[in-house]
Amino acid sequence: MSVKHILLGVLSWAPNSGYGIKSEVEYYGRELGWGRVSFGSIYPQLKKLEHQGFIKTESAEEDGRKTKIYELTAKGWRELSNWLEQPPVFPEVRDELLMKLSFWDTGKPEDRELLMDHLELRRKETKQMLHHFEQWSTNGYSAISEIGGLEMDYLKDRLRFDMEWYERMIRQLERPPTSPRQDPRGLFKKASQRKKHAFSESKDMT
Amino acid sequence: MSVKHILLGVLSWAPNSGYGIKSEVEYYGRELGWGRVSFGSIYPQLKKLEHQGFIKTESAEEDGRKTKIYELTAKGWRELSNWLEQPPVFPEVRDELLMKLSFWDTGKPEDRELLMDHLELRRKETKQMLHHFEQWSTNGYSAISEIGGLEMDYLKDRLRFDMEWYERMIRQLERPPTSPRQDPRGLFKKASQRKKHAFSESKDMT
């Protein structure tokens, strides 16, 4: 249950509403490794957490704009602390770009320019993310602790590292294709044969 | 539907069984950005893909060991190719270590040694992953294409980059705590007050 701890964590920064939490996740979440959270999981989860006594409604304006501000209870602070104590599990990253890189040669060989487009897109997105990051780390408005600052330095450095690598890959693809580094069982040759065979078989059917 | 394309991709390397695909994902998946896949999603998905005509059963040993080997059809190759064409979406990373770093100061301040343990654990896991990686990139058995090799170089370099940063963070935590980089609205002070307040209130209840 990951969303639960994001909610408790964001509320540890300051009391907030469901909508407000969503904004925080939107603004900080991607870079800080929280991923994304939708309203459809925030609101039911907040209700559940309140029911379980981890958070309580601090104020609710019933008239006009109906905003419920939640705050952590003692039980909630303890729950957050307990979670922070647990050793963090190694993350499962599912990155479509990396997936495509690993299947490119058998699934779509030759088309190097298309792959360059993918890499260029990723490079741009990474650049934007870095800008967004640099903005809120220097706008003087966000609270940045010692540890949070360390995390930020790491993440900014990593975005720069990634950008350099995307550029390096693009430069490599600009050059003519080279043969595989190693192919002991002739997998790549076989793959193109299997592909041809599959298409020739399907033509027989027509 | 992410699992679908992992299955098609792995089958593009070579015909394989459900069990065999699971092994490939286990062995290569984490590093190559595929994440993990369980049998509970592989077998039903393979049936579905066969029903939809993307793959077909190439051979099935009915007697004794019942192994079904799947192979891509022309439709399957096309589907893989179409997917590879689509611009890859920027990944949503949910990393518990990063999450904990961003909530540490309000949720569990003071306890720097515990955080150092977390970082040390991650450093070790990263090191192991790098070793595993270096092994199969030099064992002479795995097929490595030009693009796959490029991806590997990137991922190995990134693991080394991460390890260095974890070490840097540990060294920082060995030093005495410093005050926040910036805290314009006094958030960190307020947080510790709110925490104290929550606990004093819960004591009144007893």
Place this chain on the structure above:
DNA sequence: TTTACCATGTAAAATGTTACATGATTAG
């Protein structure tokens, strides 16, 4: 006055994991 933003909520669908059931083969 209309667009953008603030604000909460629910139901259905998608996607996936965990846990179980079953049984063959191989290596120590």
Place this chain on the structure above:
DNA sequence: CTAATCATGTAACATTTTACATGGTAAA
């Protein structure tokens, strides 16, 4: 002979997103 590995499958559960419904407020 027994543990590990090979091999397939299902049902229940968990988690989360998507899409919808509803309505207030502020700025252009």
